[in-house]
Amino acid sequence: MFYKETGQRTGRMVLFLHGFPFDHTLWLETARHLGDSRRLIFPDLRGFGQTTLPVPEVSTMSQFAQDTADLMDRLDKTSRIVVCGLSMGGYVAMHFAQRFGDRLAGLILCDTKAQSDTDAAAQNRMRRAAALPETGLDALADAMLPNLFAPQTGNDIRDTVRQMILRQPLGGVAAADRGMAERPDATDWLPGFSMPTLVICGEQDTISPVGEMKQMAAKIPNARFLSIANAGHLPPVEAAGSFALAVKNFLGEIF
């Protein structure tokens, strides 16, 4: 599993899980803003970026969570860590918290949701995954990009994200789409998450809107909700400074 490591070489790890269909470069600005303050780990999930683990037909959120736990074991078996996941990375982070909660000092859930897909949404994903070898990543980027950003987000950022999508391996993208289609509903898990949790949402996110994320935060006993101005679904790239500051403050409180 490929990962980029920045910041301190020792100390408690903070592990960042990217969304769909992205890779660890989603967090480049987060790494830059957080600097040397912590030990920061940015993996590419199975089937994305530079990770070369075999890609199954369906990459389940549970498989991604297991891969994340395996990576953590390789890097530091003993300390409790913080996992921060955005959107699909948030689905994975919730699976991680459900299965390996005792290994978490804290949890950050960004622009994500606990509910599973509706039947219609799941069927759309399965169709999209099946068609991907013919339609290609350009078509996927065209379909996704209009919904990802706040209206004021600049073209440079939109183009960087488009290029990130175009770099991803087709098979990995299709497998993750199928995995999201069959992910279980995590709503009933939320009251069991006892670790300090920060729930972050871009103020103009239309995919995981503020109202829904507030409701999600209210179900987690030790959670705080924060919205980020001038951002849609991708605060780490659209409002990198305020996103990183929110993460930094939370880490300062729990470590």
Ligand code: MLT
């Ligand atoms: C993401 O950004 O990871 C996607 O919006 C997740 C999804 O398709 O549900």
